[in-house]
Amino acid sequence: MTEHTSDLLRLLSERGYIHQLTDGAALDALALKQVVPGYIGFDATAPSLHIGSLVQIMMLRRLQQAGHKPIVVMGGGTTKVGDPSGKDESRKLLDDAGIAANIASIRRVFERFLTFGDEPTDAILIDNAEWLDTLEYIPFLRDVGRHFTINRMLAFDSVKLRLEREQALTFLEFNYMILQAYDFLELSRRVECRLQMGGSDQWGNIVNGIELTRRIDGVEVFGLTTPLITTADGAKMGKTASGAVWLNEDQLSSYDYWQFWRNTDDRDVGRFLRLFTDLPLDEIARLEALPGAEINAAKVVLANEATALCRGDAAARDAAETARRTFEEGAAGDALPTFAVSGSIGIVDALIGLGFAASKGDAKRLIKGGGARIGAAKVSDETMMIVVGDDPVRLSAGKKHHGLLVRD
Numbered sequence: 520m521t522e523h524t525s526d527l528l529r530l531l532s533e534r535g536y537i538h539q540l541t542d543g544a545a546l547d548a549l550a551l552k553q554v555v556p557g558y559i560g561f562d563a564t565a566p567s568l569h570i571g572s573l574v575q576i577m578m579l580r581r582l583q584q585a586g587h588k589p590i591v592v593m594g595g596g597t598t599k600v601g602d603p604s605g606k607d608e609s610r611k612l613l614d615d616a617g618i619a620a621n622i623a624s625i626r627r628v629f630e631r632f633l634t635f636g637d638e639p640t641d642a643i644l645i646d647n648a649e650w651l652d653t654l655e656y657i658p659f660l661r662d663v664g665r666h667f668t669i670n671r672m673l674a675f676d677s678v679k680l681r682l683e684r685e686q687a688l689t690f691l692e693f694n695y696m697i698l699q700a701y702d703f704l705e706l707s708r709r710v711e712c713r714l715q716m717g718g719s720d721q722w723g724n725i726v727n728g729i730e731l732t733r734r735i736d737g738v739e740v741f742g743l744t745t746p747l748i749t750t751a752d753g754a755k756m757g758k759t760a761s762g763a764v765w766l767n768e769d770q771l772s773s774y775d776y777w778q779f780w781r782n783t784d785d786r787d788v789g790r791f792l793r794l795f796t797d798l799p800l801d802e803i804a805r806l807e808a809l810p811g812a813e814i815n816a817a818k819v820v821l822a823n824e825a826t827a828l829c830r831g832d833a834a835a836r837d838a839a840e841t842a843r844r845t846f847e848e849g850a851a852g853d854a855l856p857t858f859a860v861s862g863s864i865g866i867v868d869a870l871i872g873l874g875f876a877a878s879k880g881d882a883k884r885l886i887k888g889g890g891a892r893i894g895a896a897k898v899s900d901e902t903m904m905i906v907v908g909d910d911p912v913r914l915s916a917g918k919k920h921h922g923l924l925v926r927d
């Protein structure tokens with residue numbers, strides 16, 4: 520990576536956010552002389568974003584920390600089309616009411632990470648349905664469509680991969696990149712947006728927007744993508760045995776959110792501290808160098824900081840306190856029910872003992888349905904025996920019910 524002089528690019532590059540960047544030198548120069556409005560778009564395919572979107576949200580936060588203006592674009596329009604980028608199959612189409620409900624629920628999380636308002640570096644939120652919903656087909660094709668060649672569109676990964684694998688790509692989805700490109704042009708006109716950021720799968724959509732904005736308005740805008748965040752064992756970050764790690768509190772308790780971070784692989788701690796917390800780099804360097812089991816202290820710091828950012832200080836403190844009491848003192852935290860066991864117990868009896876199942880049949884159905892977990896691991900064997908030693912064993916039924924087996 521070349522040396523950057525602007526706070527913006529220095530901050531993004533030293534904390535590990537940059538994968539690809541268009542004309543870095545020109546963006547660097549622009550960021551030195553003015554407030555750069557930069558955007559990231561989020562489609563509203565679920566009621567909450569999950570950890571997979573957290574790098575993008577953190578990038579908007581970094582943009583603001585470096586003195587620039589974050590623009591959150593909610594994809595009220597693009598969600599109706601469905602981005603084929605990085606997807607093997609067409610997305611399930613949502614109706615207007617479903618999209619509106621998802622947007623209302625998703626948008627709350629941004630208030631935790633960004634400061635909104637009317638000042639030059641305050642964040643703003645815009646819904647692209649504002650301009651996409653009312654496009655007129657023939658004028659749009661003539662003004663915008665003529666700048667795209669099918670020859671080139673076929674070469675972008677989002678299209679090419681589906682064709683190569685002989686997976687269907689509908690004409691509806693084929694239009695997505697044009698609509699996202701048009702968003703960039705609209706945002707350049709409406710709020711002088713100069714930068715679009717996104718995950719690495721968004722590169723094609725972003726580049727199309729840059730070219731369209733240059734061709735139609737003669738304005739130079741920039742693009743930046745983040746690396747795909749994987750864990751040390753090679754998995755995509757945020758996929759746990761129990762499902763997606765949701766950012767919204769009504770989808771995942773703050774205690775479970777905290778635990779997700781606490782369970783970070785030793786090798787990922789430093790990288791995650793840089794990406795997902797505001798701790799200064801020298802402090803992170805110290806934490807990631809902690810030897811042996813002391814690295815667990817760094818994981819607790821990561822869990823505390825990341826949870827405080829997303830869920831607030833009080834939620835982070837409560838989660839840390841519950842964890843400390845349950846795991847460090849071996850006693851039960853207020854938040855979780857316990858069941859005392861002498862030596863070992865069968866999984867079925869444990870589920871009944873904690874009140875998660877009313878009968879043996881009920882407990883077996885829960886296990887068959889994939890709803891029973893020990894720690895983060897799904898239980899599939901209904902005859903499994905659990906040995907309870909000095910440390911309590913955490914048992915869960917579904918997403919909401921958690922309890923501890925403690926030694927009698």
Ligand SMILES: N[C@@H](Cc1ccc(O)cc1)C(=O)O
Nearest residue numbers: 560561562594597602699702
């Ligand atoms: N295509 C993006 C979302 C997006 C929507 C509209 C935009 O203008 C930009 C980005 C995604 O699927 O993650």
